[in-house]
Structure formats: structure tokens, C-alpha cells
Amino acid sequence: MVALLWTLALLDAAVLAYFLIRSLVNGRGPVRWLRENVILIIAVLSFEYLLLPNIVVVLFSFNQPNGRFNYTWTRFSLHAWQHPCDAAGMCSSLGLSLKIGLVATLAATVLGTLIAFALGRHRFRGRASTNLLIFMPMATPEVVMGSSLLTLFLSLKIPLGTTAILIAHVMFCLSFVVVTVKARIASMDPRLEQAAADLYATETQAFLRVTLPLVAPGIAAGALLAFSLSFDDYIITNFNATTGSITFPMYIWGAAQRGTPVQINVIGTLMFVIAVLAVLVGQTLGRRRRV
Amino acid sequence: MTDASTEQVRSEPVSGRAAAGKATAAHGGGDLQMRSLTKRFGTFTAVDDLDLVIPQGSFFALLGPSGCGKTTTLRMVAGLEEPTAGTISIGAEDITATRPYKRPVNTVFQSYALFPHLDIFENVAFGLRRRGSKNIKQQVNEALELVELAQMGRRKPGQLSGGQQQRVALARAIVNRPSVLLLDEPLGALDLKLRRQMQIELKRIQTEVGLTFVHVTHDQEEAMTMADTIAVMNQGRIEQMGGPTDLYENPTTTFVANFLGQSNLVRAKVTSRGSDVLEVEAEGQAFTLPARRSFSDSDEIWFGVRPEKLSIGQGDAAEGLRGVITDTSFIGVSTQYLVRLPWGQEITAVRQNDGAPILRPGEQVTLTWDPRHAFALDASQDAHAGEDFGEGELLGSKG
Numbered sequence A: 001m002v003a004l005l006w007t008l009a010l011l012d013a014a015v016l017a018y019f020l021i022r023s024l025v026n027g028r029g030p031v032r033w034l035r036e037n038v039i040l041i042i043a044v045l046s047f048e049y050l051l052l053p054n055i056v057v058v059l060f061s062f063n064q065p066n067g068r069f070n071y072t073w074t075r076f077s078l079h080a081w082q083h084p085c086d087a088a089g090m091c092s093s094l095g096l097s098l099k100i101g102l103v104a105t106l107a108a109t110v111l112g113t114l115i116a117f118a119l120g121r122h123r124f125r126g127r128a129s130t131n132l133l134i135f136m137p138m139a140t141p142e143v144v145m146g147s148s149l150l151t152l153f154l155s156l157k158i159p160l161g162t163t164a165i166l167i168a169h170v171m172f173c174l175s176f177v178v179v180t181v182k183a184r185i186a187s188m189d190p191r192l193e194q195a196a197a198d199l200y201a202t203e204t205q206a207f208l209r210v211t212l213p214l215v216a217p218g219i220a221a222g223a224l225l226a227f228s229l230s231f232d233d234y235i236i237t238n239f240n241a242t243t244g245s246i247t248f249p250m251y252i253w254g255a256a257q258r259g260t261p262v263q264i265n266v267i268g269t270l271m272f273v274i275a276v277l278a279v280l281v282g283q284t285l286g287r288r289r290r291v
Numbered sequence B: 001m002t003d004a005s006t007e008q009v010r011s012e013p014v015s016g017r018a019a020a021g022k023a024t025a026a027h028g029g030g031d032l033q034m035r036s037l038t039k040r041f042g043t044f045t046a047v048d049d050l051d052l053v054i055p056q057g058s059f060f061a062l063l064g065p066s067g068c069g070k071t072t073t074l075r076m077v078a079g080l081e082e083p084t085a086g087t088i089s090i091g092a093e094d095i096t097a098t099r100p101y102k103r104p105v106n107t108v109f110q111s112y113a114l115f116p117h118l119d120i121f122e123n124v125a126f127g128l129r130r131r132g133s134k135n136i137k138q139q140v141n142e143a144l145e146l147v148e149l150a151q152m153g154r155r156k157p158g159q160l161s162g163g164q165q166q167r168v169a170l171a172r173a174i175v176n177r178p179s180v181l182l183l184d185e186p187l188g189a190l191d192l193k194l195r196r197q198m199q200i201e202l203k204r205i206q207t208e209v210g211l212t213f214v215h216v217t218h219d220q221e222e223a224m225t226m227a228d229t230i231a232v233m234n235q236g237r238i239e240q241m242g243g244p245t246d247l248y249e250n251p252t253t254t255f256v257a258n259f260l261g262q263s264n265l266v267r268a269k270v271t272s273r274g275s276d277v278l279e280v281e282a283e284g285q286a287f288t289l290p291a292r293r294s295f296s297d298s299d300e301i302w303f304g305v306r307p308e309k310l311s312i313g314q315g316d317a318a319e320g321l322r323g324v325i326t327d328t329s330f331i332g333v334s335t336q337y338l339v340r341l342p343w344g345q346e347i348t349a350v351r352q353n354d355g356a357p358i359l360r361p362g363e364q365v366t367l368t369w370d371p372r373h374a375f376a377l378d379a380s381q382d383a384h385a386g387e388d389f390g391e392g393e394l395l396g397s398k399g
């Protein structure tokens, strides 16, 4: 691990030295070059700091450790990539997390979008207090919310496990979707819908052809946020889970006590790559429909 | 509002209807009628008990200062604003409660309101697609050609200039050939050349297709040159309505007299009322005016003459008003003079630049005019009403 940091530092130093020498050769002076590029240097260093954990994750997915713990670099191997489900119980926990994440995202996005439209487009009694209440789940500490939900489920005799976890996830994802979509709706000119109505579009047509496409980026952002929140959640999930409903974060946490299989890093790397791809695709689409 | 102007509101549409006769046959629509139309926002009355009949196929201009309720009126006709009271109908059909998408009405929005996620072609095609028209491609391309944007079909609204966006908004409405087209300052963002060009195009489309145009504008000249009928609106009410010439030559209120072009108003008293001629007295001098050009029942009046109706003579004369030139503005086609009268009031006179030497400030002059061009307004009104809004543009560019 220390070796990795040294490698990185040496690499930085080499790149810096190359530019300084080049500025000397060009006769423009290294001090001047430093002054002109100081922001760039700081940015590169910050990015390295930011991405270091990801680099470690990716690197150690190619490791073949001697013991059960994947904490020291031993030798390069593709074994974990070729047998991702070799770690007992990992793939089923991943499957459960993905399932819960998708269902919770779907439910929270649909409900949250509807709430956002109600709050953003209509004046009704209790609108201000609804606005406030929507923020509550975001402000409540997770431990408190997890234990409260446990109490609620037990007293209502709702069985713990997958269903209880789903209900909990939909609840805390909802607020984030509402806030994201509402911001998008607020930035949209209501006259566009009026123009659609003026051009013979019924309410449904105006919604589908004008409102929805314009609000869609907000809905997509809300859905992505909801999925990553749900997929990532440990505390609330742990309160309401049973031995039959081990999610991916719970699996890793449990595994860390007994040994960390390399396969965890494989999944971590995949998640990272998928997230980067999602952002790239989103930006390309955004540029294409730039207004 | 005086009796005279109410009378005009009723009588004007009748004369317009005959001209629009052929269009009535071609289209299913009919006259656009507003009865006691009122819109209040809280306690503020934006449109106040409006009675208006706009004959089918006519080019109707709504002229008035900012905030007088023009846009609100159009929005009620389009169905985007619910009237507080009153009714709107097209022909025999009452559309007051009709949903906006069911009205045979299209709007060119003051703010364009183009769909940012659709390209120009799809923006223009939007209304046609909703109604399942045929030949959409051809119709859209024709409309885009009309506004000179044929090459821009695949661009997004955000990639166009303000004037180009305005023309897209125009094409998007016109392509549907509605019975009534509402235009809310549709040429406001265009430069003078393009504006004149679009005015001609608009007028051509209107006469060719026989659509009813309700055109809101700040530009007096635009209203005068294009419209069959102009209504001057002020604080939610129609101040006066009529043909361009009629409105300009026979203003019935000080607001209209000042808002459309300029007017010189002198305080006077009626001394005798004949059946044809009214004799009045102002600052000790006697004047006359045609009795039908008096719009006041009271004997206290504003005696009015338009600046271009005054002729400027040099030296003393037996008749007319004597004064001293205090300011000379050379406009090109004409020269505008400010003349101070013996009692201190300054009035405006405009003279064509027909070769006569330009007079300098300080020179003594005598102003005379044909008594048939004088008019009388009720003195209970503010002599300066509507002055701040009028641009004086009409006199400036037309001379």
C-alpha cells in the first residue's frame, strides 16, 4: 500500500519535473510556469486524493492474497474476475441489493415525482407544511430512523426482512427524489404548457410531450440518487433485516470480520465503471438536447 | 367613457363586417365577441367590463401603454386565463368555458414560449401533429419559408437569436390557420427592416387566408398601417375604437389625442353652440370648430389642433395665434417647432421641409389653421393623459 503511494508520488514528481525542465529549455523560467499552472497542479493533486480509494479498489481486484484478507499486495491474478461468485453468499446478497435497489427506486421515483408535481404546480392547504415534512427524513440521523422503523414494524407485526427493508428504503429515498424533481419543475416556464394547450394538446398530451421531457433530467437524477442511496444503505437495513435478507453492504460488513474476498473488489470496480458510464451517457444526452 | 366613443364601439363592427364577407363564407368561424369581459387579480382590475366585437377576417389592433391589460385580454380569448365575469364567443358559439385546446384560436406569445427540447421544425409541427394533419412536412416548410427560416429547421430554439425565435413563434401559430390569430407584440424583437417586411407578410397572409388577426402592439405606426380597426386601451378599458384615420383625426379623449401622435390642447370656453359650428374663446381670442368634432357636453373644453395642421407664418398677422419659437428640431422630412404663446404655454407645430428656410429660436411667428381641423374635448380630463406613453414616432417618421 505504501508502495502504491510512493509510485503515485514519484509519478507526480516526474511529470512536474518534465514540465519544469521543458520550461527551462524553452527559456521561459520554471517560476513563471509554476505561477501560470498552480491551479492545474492543485486540481490534479485533489483528483488523485479523491480517486485514490477507487484506484486501490481496482488494483486489489487483481490481487491474489495469501491469507483470507485482501489487505496486502501479493501477486497479480485474474482469478477473482474469472470466478466472481466464488465468495460464498456474496452474489446472492448482491442480487438482493440490486433487487431492493431497483424496486425501491421505481416506487420512490414514481411517488416522489407525483409529490413534486403537486408541490410545484398546485396551491393547496398544507402545502408549506408538506414541503417542510418532506425534509424530515433527510434531516433525521439514520440510526434513529432505523431503530424507529424497527419499533414500528415490530408493533405493527410486519415481518422483518426484504419487505420491511423495501418499505424503509422507499421512505428515505422519497425525499431525495421530491427535492430533485421539484427543483427541475420550478425552473420550467409554465407558459410552455400553456403554449402546448394553445396548440391543441390535451392535458395528457401536453404533459407527455412538453412537461415530462423537460422534467425528465430531474427525474433521472432523482432515480440515480435513490438507487445509490438504497444500494449503499447499511444502518437502516441492518435494523430491519433477518438472516434471510443479507444485502450487499451487510455482507461486506460481515465478511470484513472473517476475511475479505477479492470478489468484493471486483464488484466495487464494476460499480465504479458503471457509475462513470452513467455520468458520461447522461452528459452526452444532455449536450445533444442542450437548450 | 363618453357617449360618443360607446357609440363607435357599437357602430364600427358593422362597417367592418361587409368587408369580411367573403372570408365568412370560406371559414366556419365568425366574429369574435367579448361581452362585459372582466378580469380581476385580487382587488386589481386588469380588464374592466370590455365589450368588443371583432369582425371575422378583420385585422384588429389593440394599442395601449404597458400594463393596460392587452395580454390579459388575449389570454382570456385563448382560454389561458379564466374571466372573472363576461363571455367570449366566436360566431354563435360561446367559448367562455371551452378548454384552450378546443378553441380555434392560436397565440403568438409575447415571450415566444418555444419548446426548448424540440427543434424548430417540430415546434412548428406541434399543432399540426396534435390535430393529425396531413402533409405536415410541406406545411411546416412553407411556414418556415414564410418567416425566412427554411434552413433552420433542425436547430434548437436556444441556438436562435431573439428575432429568429419570434419568427418561429409566428410560424408555429400561423401554420395552423386558426379562425382567430392572437399576436402579442409579435414583431417587438425585430429590427426595422425585418419588421416592415414581416408587417407586409402578415398583412398578406391575413388578407389571403381571411383569418381574424388580433394584434397587440406598442408601435402606433404598425397599428395604423396594418389594422382595419384600432382600439386604444387604457387601464383595462377601451378608450376609443375606430379606423386608423378616424381615430387619429377625431380623438374623443385627451388620452387618445396624446397617445396617438401629439396634440396641442388649449383651455377654452364655449360661447355659442350652432348646429354646425361651435364658437369658443381661449385667452381672450375667439375660435371656431365644427360642431361634430366637439366631444364635450360641458362648456369647459380643451381646444385641440394637431401639430401638422398648424401653418407657421412669419411676422404679425390679423388672425391666428402669435408666439415665439423656443426650440427647433430638424427631423429630415420635416421640422418640429416649439412655439411659446403669450400666456406661457408651449405648443408644437410641424412643417414639411419643402424648401422654405428653417426658422430659428427667438423668431416671432403666427400660427394659423383651418378651423375644420380643430376639435374639442371635455376639460374635466387631464390634458397630459397618455403623453408619457406616446412615442411621437408617427410624426417623426412620417413627417
Ligand SMILES: Nc1ncnc2c1ncn2[C@@H]1O[C@H](COP(=O)(O)OP(=O)(O)OP(=O)(O)O)[C@@H](O)[C@H]1O
Residues within 6 Å of the ligand: B041, B044, B046, B064, B065, B066, B067, B068, B069, B070, B071, B072, B073, B110
Ligand atoms: N397573474 C397576475 N396576477 C396579478 N396581476 C397580474 C397578473 N397578470 C397580469 N397582471 C396585472 O394586470 C395588468 C395587465 O397586465 P397585462 O399583461 O395584460 O398588460 P399588457 O397590456 O399586456 O402590458 P405590456 O404591454 O407591458 O405587455 C398589469 O398591471 C399586471 O401587473
Ligand SMILES: [Mg+2]
Residues within 6 Å of the ligand: B070, B071, B072, B110, B184
Ligand atoms: Mg403584454
